[in-house]
Amino acid sequence: MQACILESPAHIETNPLRMEEVPKPSPAAGQVLVRVNACAVCRTDLHVIEGELAPRKSPITPGHQVVGVIEATGPGAERYAIGTRVGVAWLHSTDGDCEYCLAAKENLCNNPSFTGYTVDGGYAEYCLADPGFVYPIPDGFDDLKAAPLLCAGIIGFRSLRLSGIGPGGRLGLYGFGAAAHVAIQVARHWGADVYACTRDQRHQKLALELGAVWAGGTIADPPAKLDCAIIFAPAGEIVPAALKALKKGGTLALGGIHMSDIPALDYNLLYQERVVRSVANNTRQDGHDFLRIAAEIPIHVETQVFPLREANRALNALKNDAIRGSAVLQVR
DSSP states (O other): OOOEEEEEEGGGGGOOOOOEOOOOOOOTOOEEEEEEEEEOOOOHHHHHHSSSSOSSSBOOOOOOOOOEEEEEEOOOOOOOOOOEEEOSSSSOOOOOOOOHHHHGGGOSSSSSBBTTTTBBSSBBBBEEEEEGEEOOOTTTTOOEEEEEGGHHEEEEEHEEEEEEEETOOOOEESOOOOHHHHHHHHHTTTEEEEEEOOOOOOHHHHHHHHSSSSSEEEOOOOSSOEEEEOOOOOOOOGGGEEEEEEEEEEEEEEOOSSOOOOOOOOOOHHTTOOOEEEEOOOHHHHHHHHHHEEEEEEHOOOEEEEEEEHHHHHHHHHTTTOOEEEEEEEOO
């Protein structure tokens, strides 16, 4: 099969992913083989490729927003029938018996594995998955539109939950890429007013098209104090501006797996019971809940499609904020 291989971390500008012919994997006990149709491109892929996340497997095939069809099953992996269309997401598996898994906090598992990071992912024609961690894809989404839901959608949904936003609340979204352009639709569905803070005027325009009541620069002051905010951009320097925009008792959720250093904070930005919290991975329940809501709304996904062989180009565009919505690799 064809797969994009990263031998060792490097800046994406050097185009480090190589298309190679590699053996097609065979499912072992407890695994399914997924024939990949599409894989969305995520900023976490950039963090893996450029080494901002410490390497865990080399070489590695990135990609963790996979949509495909189960082609074969290993012993004990018959949960879904062959031919079922499924999504494969970032959380590849957990140990199931650590203190966090037993407390329904599997996103914090002590011994997790991650698709496209610790195990080979979806920048390939086939990948392996644990049937307990795949998601049936709602019929209303084709493969290219469904792929961004598997991380941008799910992590955005968990970020919304942890922010505490509710009907009538004011929500700030900092950075308006793949996750934010889905999260805004859920927030609007819940009856929240959304304020988009992003440096790119194209992204500001998209935010307004999707129902934002205001869109401005990344550190601009929104015209009203916010009840909650989410930072999706991996830029720690945004934190003080986002805290300044919050009302008393507001929550700031940090939605990225990696972020640059947060500068020293004036305590007055935190005082009055403002909260800063990180968002780590997701639970399977988050995924199932989000996909159900995504189908109910239904979510409209903006995509820019690239062939698999142009994965480097897609990632370069993502790094330079040149993607409207989500970049998706079309494998078939």
